Amino acid sequence: MQLEQLREHARGRLERIGNVVTSQVWRLGFASRFLFYLVMHSGTALRRFGLTMKEIYFTGVLSLIIILVSGLFVGMVLALQGYETLQRFGASESLGVLVALSLVRELGPVVAGLLFASRAGSAITAEIGLMKATEQISAMEMMAVDPIARVVAPRFWGGVISMPLLAALFSAMGIFGGYLVGVQLIGVDAGAFWSQMQAAVDLRNDILNGVIKSVVFGVAVTWISVFEGYDAIPTAEGVSRATTRTVVTSSLAILALDFVLTALMFTGGNNQ
Amino acid sequence: MNRSTIDLWVGVFVVLGLGALLFLALKVGNLGSFNTNETYQVQARFANIGGLKVRAPIKSAGVVVGRVADIRFDNESYEALVSMNLDAFYQFPRDTTAKILTSGILGEQYIGLEAGGDGVMLKGGDRVRLTQSAVVLENLISQFLFNKAAETKEPAK
Amino acid sequence: MQQSPIVEIRNVAFGYDPARPVLRDVELAIPRGSVVGIMGQSGCGKTTLLRIIAAQYLPTAGEALVLGQATVGLDRDGLYAMRRRMGMLFQFGALFTDLSVFENVAFPLREHLDLPEELLHDLVMLKLQAVGLRGAAQLMPTELSGGMARRVALARSIALDPQLILYDEPFTGLDPISFGVIVRLIRELNDSLGATSIIVTHDVQEALGVVDYVYFMAAGRVIAQGSPQEIRESGEPFVRQFVNGSLQGPVPFHYPAPQYADDLELAST
Numbered sequence: 001m002q003l004e005q006l007r008e009h010a011r012g013r014l015e016r017i018g019n020v021v022t023s024q025v026w027r028l029g030f031a032s033r034f035l036f037y038l039v040m041h042s043g044t045a046l047r048r049f050g051l052t053m054k055e056i057y058f059t060g061v062l063s064l065i066i067i068l069v070s071g072l073f074v075g076m077v078l079a080l081q082g083y084e085t086l087q088r089f090g091a092s093e094s095l096g097v098l099v100a101l102s103l104v105r106e107l108g109p110v111v112a113g114l115l116f117a118s119r120a121g122s123a124i125t126a127e128i129g130l131m132k133a134t135e136q137i138s139a140m141e142m143m144a145v146d147p148i149a150r151v152v153a154p155r156f157w158g159g160v161i162s163m164p165l166l167a168a169l170f171s172a173m174g175i176f177g178g179y180l181v182g183v184q185l186i187g188v189d190a191g192a193f194w195s196q197m198q199a200a201v202d203l204r205n206d207i208l209n210g211v212i213k214s215v216v217f218g219v220a221v222t223w224i225s226v227f228e229g230y231d232a233i234p235t236a237e238g239v240s241r242a243t244t245r246t247v248v249t250s251s252l253a254i255l256a257l258d259f260v261l262t263a264l265m266f267t268g269g270n271n272q
Numbered sequence: 273m274n275r276s277t278i279d280l281w282v283g284v285f286v287v288l289g290l291g292a293l294l295f296l297a298l299k300v301g302n303l304g305s306f307n308t309n310e311t312y313q314v315q316a317r318f319a320n321i322g323g324l325k326v327r328a329p330i331k332s333a334g335v336v337v338g339r340v341a342d343i344r345f346d347n348e349s350y351e352a353l354v355s356m357n358l359d360a361f362y363q364f365p366r367d368t369t370a371k372i373l374t375s376g377i378l379g380e381q382y383i384g385l386e387a388g389g390d391g392v393m394l395k396g397g398d399r400v401r402l403t404q405s406a407v408v409l410e411n412l413i414s415q416f417l418f419n420k421a422a423e424t425k426e427p428a429k
Numbered sequence: 430m431q432q433s434p435i436v437e438i439r440n441v442a443f444g445y446d447p448a449r450p451v452l453r454d455v456e457l458a459i460p461r462g463s464v465v466g467i468m469g470q471s472g473c474g475k476t477t478l479l480r481i482i483a484a485q486y487l488p489t490a491g492e493a494l495v496l497g498q499a500t501v502g503l504d505r506d507g508l509y510a511m512r513r514r515m516g517m518l519f520q521f522g523a524l525f526t527d528l529s530v531f532e533n534v535a536f537p538l539r540e541h542l543d544l545p546e547e548l549l550h551d552l553v554m555l556k557l558q559a560v561g562l563r564g565a566a567q568l569m570p571t572e573l574s575g576g577m578a579r580r581v582a583l584a585r586s587i588a589l590d591p592q593l594i595l596y597d598e599p600f601t602g603l604d605p606i607s608f609g610v611i612v613r614l615i616r617e618l619n620d621s622l623g624a625t626s627i628i629v630t631h632d633v634q635e636a637l638g639v640v641d642y643v644y645f646m647a648a649g650r651v652i653a654q655g656s657p658q659e660i661r662e663s664g665e666p667f668v669r670q671f672v673n674g675s676l677q678g679p680v681p682f683h684y685p686a687p688q689y690a691d692d693l694e695l696a697s698t
Contacts, residue, residue, distance in 0.1 A: 050275065057278045061285045104296060135523035139582075142483060142517040143537045143589075144509035150540070165289025172292035194299070205327070207296050 031227045038153055038226070041146060045153035055158025059120035059222075063166060066115055071103075071170035074111060075177025078102055083186055095188050096197035099178030104201060104210045105266065108171030110258050113217035116163055117250035121225040124155050125246040128229025129239035152226045159225065163218025164211055171210065209265045216257055221250040311357040312396035313341060316370045316383075321352045322406025323381045324372055330356055332385040337362045340383065356383065358394075365390035366398070372406035381406060433497070434458040435593055435625045436482055440491035442649075443481060447489070451477045453649040454491070464619050464626045466636045469646035470671065470680060475629045478646070479595055482627065483517055484508055496593060513541060516586030517595040522578040524570040530557070530581050531566040537588045556584040559621075560614055576607025580614070587618055594619065596628040600635060612639050633672055637661065645671070647679075 045052050082098040131137050131151065140147045175197075182188045201207065225246050232242035321343065330338035338358035346353045358364070367388030374381050385400075394400065436459040444450035451474045459465050467475045480486050481493050484500040493500045496514055503511065524533050534553045538544060544552070557563040560580040570578060579599065586594060599611055616639055619626045630636045637643070637657040645653035645660065645668055653665045661672060670678025686692070 053282045054278055056282050056285065060289075061281045064285065064288075131525075134521070134526070135519045136525055138485070139517070139519055139523040139525075141485070142512055142515070143540065143585075144512040145537070145540045146509075162285075165286065165292070168289055168292040168296060172295050175296075198299070202327070203297055207293075211293070 027231075030231075031223070034148075034227055034230070035223055038148055038156055041149040042153045042157060044146075044149040045157050051150075051154040052157050052161075055154045056162055057158075059116070059124070059155075059159050060162030060165060063116060063119050063162070064169070066119060067112055067166045067170050068173050070111065070115055071108075071173030072177040074107055074170075075099060075103065075174030075179075076181045078107075078174065079178040079181035079186070083182065083188070092188055093192040094196055094200075095182045096175075096178070096193035097200040099182070100175055100197045100201050101206060103171040103174040103178075104206050106210075106258070106262070108174065109167045109210055109213035109217055110254060112167040112170040112214065113163065113221060113254045114251055116159075116166060116218075117221045117225075117254065118247050120159060120162070121221050121246050121250050122243045124159065124222070124225040125229040125232070125243045126239060128152065128155070128226060129232035129234070129242050132230065132232060133234035133236070133239055135234075148230075152230060156222050156226050159222030160215070160218045163221065164214040167210065167214035167217075205265075209261075212265075213258065213261050216261060217254050220253045220257060224250045224253060310360040311338065312360055312394075314356050314358060314394050314396070314398050314400055316354050316356065316400040316403050317346065317349065317351040318354060318370075318372060318403050318405045319351060320405040320408055321354065321381075322372055322374075322408060324354070324383070324406065325380070328380065328382050330358065330383045330385060332362070332364070332387065337385065354383070356400075363393040366392050366394055367402060368394065368400055369402040369404065370400045371404040374407075432461050435461045435496060436627070437494040438478070438482070438491070439494070441478075441481060441488040441493055442490035443477060443486060443488050445477075445486075450489075451649055452481070452488075455646075455649070455651055457644050457651055457654070459625060459627060460642075461625050462619075462623065463641040464616060464628065464639060466628045466630060466640035466643045467646060468629075468631060468633065468636060468643060468671070470667075471631065473646045474649045475646050476597060479597055479627065479629045483515065483595055484511065513589060514591055515593045515595065516589070516591035518579070518583055518586050518597065518599055520598045520601055521575070522570075522582035524573075524578055524582055524585070526570050528570075529566070530562065530568050530570070530573070533570065533581060534585045534588055536585065541589065552588070556588055557581075559587070559618065560584045561610070574607075576603050576610065579603070579607070579611065583611070583614060583618070587622065590622055590624075592624050594622075594624055594626045596626065596630070598630055599628060600630055600632040608635065615639060631671075633674075637672075 078099045079095060082095055082102075083092055086092045086094055086098065128137075128151065137147045137151070140150060179190075179193065183190045183193050228242040228246045228249070232238050324340065324343065326340050326343055328340045329336045330340065338356055340354060341357045342355040344353045344355075345351075356370075364385060365388045367390040369386045369388065371384045371386065372381055373384045388402070436457075438455050438457045441452055441455045442450055443452040455474075455478060457467075467478060469475050477486070481488055481500070482495055484493075484495065484503065487493075487501050496511055498507070498511060500508075500511075524530075525536065528536065531553055534556050535549055538549055538552060554563055554566070557566055560583055562577060562580055562584065565573065565577065565581070570581070573581065583599075596615065599615070600608055603611065612635060615626055615628065618624070628636060628640060637660065640657060643653075643655060643657060643660045644651050645663075645665075647667045653660065653663055653668045655663070660668060663669065663672075666679045669675075670680055676682050
């Protein structure tokens with residue numbers, strides 16, 4: 001009798017896991033079709049650029065403070081921590097290299113992406129979800145206006161445009177923070193700081209790759225945000241769950257994509 | 273929040289962002305060194321390239337005059353074939369020596385060019401004949417031990 | 430002047446979930462120029478029927494002919510062309526919260542027509558004047574009361590001078606004054622625009638005072654129809670219970686449950 005129950009229990013569990021997997025795969029397909037439709041119908045967002053500009057304001061400009069402050073602090077911490085370790089090998093003059101490469105290659109795109117996801121991404125999801133819950137989307141459809149072209153596409157492009165700029169600002173601010181701590185506070189030679197950095201950071205390899213990463217992250221995060229908002233269950237609980245999902249999924253996506261991109265760019269490409 | 277205010281702030285934001293990118297490109301990266309100049313390519317063979325990587329600098333008298341473009345293995349002569357992009361601004365004689373050196377003790381490896389005395393200069397597609405391979409640590413150690421052993425044997429003779 | 434009905438529903442069946450049909454074999458026709466009410470108990474399918482008329486959903490069986498066209502088989506452009514001749518008032522207004530009252534009413538005008546700004550301004554003011562809210566043009570939706578929000582939404586839904594106006598529970602939660610205003614507006618706008626209005630509601634007494642004809646639904650079907658007077662005098666049990674608001678009738682007061690005594694666990698000795 002006990003064995004039977006156990007078996008039923010296990011089967012039920014497995015079925016549920018299978019269901020979850022298939023439904024997630026289905027959802028991914030749905031989301032991909034959604035993205036395709038979105039891009040195809042981006043004419044309005046690009047022709048009436050004022051709409052997109054408004055979204056650049058909401059996702060980009062309003063994220064400036066958090067990005068700049070975080071960038072500054074990350075750079076300062078990098079300099080502090082880095083100095084401790086480099087000094088042991090007598091390589092403290094390479095502090096600029098450490099700070100710049102860490103930021104431009106990795107921390108800039110990734111941390112800025114994570115902050116973007118939690119600030120702007122969740123806001124986008126909540127906004128679209130609430131519009132759905134209060135029937136504003138239906139009202140738009142009833143007025144023969146395509147809500148995806150009018151509401152979703154501008155937000156998508158606004159996010160995609162904002163993200164690389166925010167990542168660049170994060171990195172720049174971080175390097176400045178590293179300079180403040182390294183040169184002004186700790187006393188590393190300013191000349192060595194900048195010259196070694198310039199010698200080590202390559203425009204094409206490091207900076208361009210960092211920019212590519214931030215564009216990829218921007219697309220991923222904004223895609224997830226608009227999709228979760230549009231697909232949210234139109235109740236208070238549904239919207240809150242969608243917002244949470246946006247932040248969690250975006251963060252995981254950023255980290256996973258970061259791994260893939262880093263592997264492609266910084267190791268595979270440079271093989272002897 | 274009216275239109276013109278939004279426009280202003282978005283404009284400021286974009287300017288700041290592009291400015292940050294420009295800052296990164298100019299002050300942080302090495303823009304202006306080798307991405308726009310004309311180059312000519314020469315080749316060199318090495319018995320062992322050690323830790324040399326593509327895009328490693330090529331220096332002469334300590335000044336960067338080019339970058340390593342490609343590294344291949346020649347299956348016939350069993351040597352490493354290195355292609356180097358040299359700045360068209362600089363000419364080197366045909367009997368220039370190419371050595372694989374290390375910057376600092378733990379630094380990365382680069383190619384050092386020592387100019388010879390030949391009147392004819394290298395041009396694109398030429399091969400640098402005189403090369404010196406990288407120092408391989410294991411060989412160095414075994415040589416050291418061999419010398420040490422030879423030294424201790426002698427007095428005993 | 431016998432014109433074809435502006436909306437014809439023929440043997441329509443529909444269910445959000447195929448296993449549970451919400452509408453079964455609905456048959457009705459809406460004559461042009463009239464104000465028609467579709468009434469019934471909550472869950473009888475009247476809002477779903479409205480959505481079918483608005484072509485938000487397609488019937489799983491039967492035909493829905495709206496403004497002379499079948500909703501099934503319309504491509505996106507055809508659908509949007511049809512919707513431009515309709516206006517819909519949602520239950521709580523569904524105003525765009527990030528736009529002012531003026532911008533909300535201007536929205537359909539901006540999206541579909543390319544008007545010079547002064548003309549657009551005048552048109553919007555015209556619509557707002559019709560609902561009595563011209564002075565509120567610069568307010569934001571969050572600053573409006575429920576009744577005012579609904580009037581703004583009404584102004585928005587008539588912005589393109591539609592031929593068919595759909596009302597989804599327009600009287601819900603209104604104070605008596607706003608109520609009277611909306612009722613009067615529905616009638617006035619319908620007549621001045623030469624349009625047809627369909628009102629879905631369960632506010633019986635008030636609705637009976639404004640409509641020309643009533644369709645009464647229960648359990649996914651039309652069970653009674655007629656002029657307001659005929660409905661008031663109807664002998665149909667559902668209708669009687671509804672119109673009188675009585676506890677007794679075909680719709681039971683108690684949700685199906687086991688015996689009361691069993692629930693209280695009164696052991697029978």
